[in-house]
Amino acid sequence: MGIEAEGIINGLTPGEAFSVLVPFEETGILDRWGVTSVRVVIDDGRNISNDQRRKVFALIGDITDWLVAPGRGKRTRAEYETLREMHLLYIIDLLGQGKYEDAELVRRQLTAHYCEILDLAPFSLSNVDMATARDFIDWLVELCVEYGIPCIDTLLNRCEDIGRYLYACVAHRRCAICGKKADIHEVETVGMGRNRQKMHHSGQLVQPLCRAHHNEVGKIGQADFDNKYHLEGIRLDENLCEILGWKK
Numbered sequence: 134m135g136i137e138a139e140g141i142i143n144g145l146t147p148g149e150a151f152s153v154l155v156p157f158e159e160t161g162i163l164d165r166w167g168v169t170s171v172r173v174v175i176d177d178g179r180n181i182s183n184d185q186r187r188k189v190f191a192l193i194g195d196i197t198d199w200l201v202a203p204g205r206g207k208r209t210r211a212e213y214e215t216l217r218e219m220h221l222l223y224i225i226d227l228l229g230q231g232k233y234e235d236a237e238l239v240r241r242q243l244t245a246h247y248c249e250i251l252d253l254a255p256f257s258l259s260n261v262d263m264a265t266a267r268d269f270i271d272w273l274v275e276l277c278v279e280y281g282i283p284c285i286d287t288l289l290n291r292c293e294d295i296g297r298y299l300y301a302c303v304a305h306r307r308c309a310i311c312g313k314k315a316d317i318h319e320v321e322t323v324g325m326g327r328n329r330q331k332m333h334h335s336g337q338l339v340q341p342l343c344r345a346h347h348n349e350v351g352k353i354g355q356a357d358f359d360n361k362y363h364l365e366g367i368r369l370d371e372n373l374c375e376i377l378g379w380k381k
Contacts, residue, residue, distance in 0.1 A: 181266040186258055188291050189266070190236070192273040193243065195284040197236045215280050220246040247272055267293040275301045283312065289363065299341065299367040304376050308343035310362055315341040317377060318350060320366040334379040338366040 143154035200221065208216075216222040221242060247269055248255055256265060274292045277284055278301040284291065287310055292298035299309055308315040320338040342350065350358045359365065374380065 179263040181258060181261050181263055185263065185266045185270060185293070188270050188293075189240075189258060189273065191286065192270065192277065192284070192291060193236050193240045195277065196243070196273070196282055197239045199282045200239065201235060219243075219276065219280070243273065243276075244269070271297050274298055278302055278305050278307050278312070281305075281307070281312070288312065295365065296367060299365070300373070302341040303339065303367060303369070303373050307341060308346055309341050309364060310346050311343060313343040313345075315343050316347055318342045318347050320355060334369050334374050334377075335371055337369050339369060340364065340366050 143152045145151045200216075213222065221239065245255065247253075253265070258266075261269075270291070270293050274288050275297070276282065277288060278298070288298060289295070289309060301307070302309045302315065303317065306315045306317070307313070318340045320340055353361070369377075369379070
């Protein structure tokens with residue numbers, strides 16, 4: 134359950150924080166619900182761009198192709214559970230009437246699921262604001278990373294926030310370039326005389342790369358590799374260290 138309320142920026146400290154003044158008379162409701170935090174959505178007045186719209190349709194197309202691929206009729210228990218988590222299980226029997234219709238059906242369902250998670254009103258890709266479109270795209274990218282959904286193009290070209298994408302790739306051990314299962318490449322190497330089991334990894338700069346791309350780094354060097362794929366590293370936080378089983 135949630136309440137929508139509009140406010141204005143009341144104070145701004147460049148590079149640090151801002152405060153928002155929200156006129157709201159029913160403060161007793163917040164007290165009864167025990168509300169201690171809020172979600173702020175910044176609307177800059179811009180609508181979804183054509184590039185963002187193309188990204189959404191491309192991602193939905195890849196997810197749809199994954200759903201209706203030959204042989205998907207014989208799904209394992211794990212695959213059914215995956216579809217259940219994605220809120221796509223009930224539409225499986227409706228697919229197959231035509232690719233465009235299939236993609237539209239999947240798009241509507243995933244959009245509804247996204248809005249339900251964030252307690253948002255349903256939106257249209259014709260005029261949704263740019264910030265929501267950006268977050269929706271990165272949410273779809275995270276779905277593809279989490280469930281290993283193959284995509285025609287690298288998700289480096291699909292994501293809006295590369296840091297968020299790399300975080301998901303590290304958490305799920307997916308290669309940031311091709312999507313295959315990945316090792317964690319240490320951009321900043323451990324070095325001589327340091328015990329990998331005893332050292333703290335929080336703050337370490339890494340890249341999630343499959344074996345082939347990991348080997349490529351060794352052949353052409355880190356700088357040329359990063360320039361070739363327009364890739365950067367991500368620093369491990371305590372949560373990622375815990376997921377990886379590395380010392381924090």
